[in-house]
Amino acid sequence: MANLNVAIIGVGLIGGSFGLALKSRLGDGVHIKGLCRTQASMDAAVARGAVDEASSDIAEVVKDADVIYLSTPVLQIVPMVEKLLPFVKEGAVLTDAGSTKSYLWDSIRPLLPPHVYYVSGHPMTGKEKSGVEAADKDLFLHKCYVVLEETTAPKDVYDKVVNLIRLTGANLTTLSTAKHDRCASLISHVPHITAAALVTLLSQNPKDDEDSLKLAGGGFKDTTRIASSNADMWADICMTNGAAIEAHLAQMQKILGEVADAVRRKDRTAVHDYFAAAKKRRDNILHETEKMFEI
Secondary structure, eight states, rough: OTTTEEEEEOOSSHHHHHHHHHHHHGGGEEEEEOSSHHHHHHHHHHTTTTTTTTEEHHHHHHTTOOOEEEEEEEHHHHHHHHHHHGGOOOOOOOEOOOOOOHHHHHGGGGOOOTTTTEEEEOOOOSSSSSSSSGOOOEEEEESEEEEEEEEOOOOHHHHHHHHHHTTTHHHTEEHHHHHHHHHHHEEEHHHHHHHHHHHHHHHHHHHHHHHHHHHOOOOHHHHGGGGOOOOOHHHHHHHHHHHHHHHHHHHHHHHHHHHHHHTTTTTTHHHHHHHHHHHHHHHHHHHHTSSSSSO
16 A cells, blocks of 8 residues: 555544554555644644644645545535545545445435545544544554445445555444444434433533532443533534434333333332343343454
């Protein structure tokens, strides 16, 4: 992969970590340009070593790129593709780190000219902090990275993107866009909404707020940690994966309603069975996930 030119559009937590991972593995064999909005963010991206050069000029960033890595919030990706396509060279491939895939696939595919390709992806990792300052070359290490089955790229180009992602140390898997969105809703999107709901619940009980915080231990902090994530990113996710999220939230409401009813009826057996079944399933999940990937 010597002399590979990569453009990162949005050098924040994910884009910055991707750049750091590639530089740590390829060194001078990859040249990375980053698109940033402000001089401060350009300086930070270069200082961290996530990119070799940074600019706010989209043409300058993408004109020589073999691979263009889109890592902005989801609703910014399609407008960004429209802006950069006039400057992309023939044979270049776009890939993205967007959290919802059907929306992006349906929107980007019709925009692409011949011989500019799209391989969609989603790294299942992150932090509650954002920005290139939080970037980490090991952010993807042993984390699931979904490469979507739908693509406009020929096999050699698709494999080029897969092999590039593999350099991050991620565990790769493939899914269809529709299945990805359902699974991501279950395992990521609804849990984030639920964490935010727990914080909102605390806010809606102001008379007990201060004393409740005195009692807050590891359980509350661990359960609500992801509520500190970027609000723009999560608003975009909800707007672009609405069907799956709405359906799973309805299931969640039903589950909580059944628990509330059992508590009201003082049905200890039902409440016990609820917790016991959840414990058994989670313990099995931890065991199962250890065997799902071969490093």
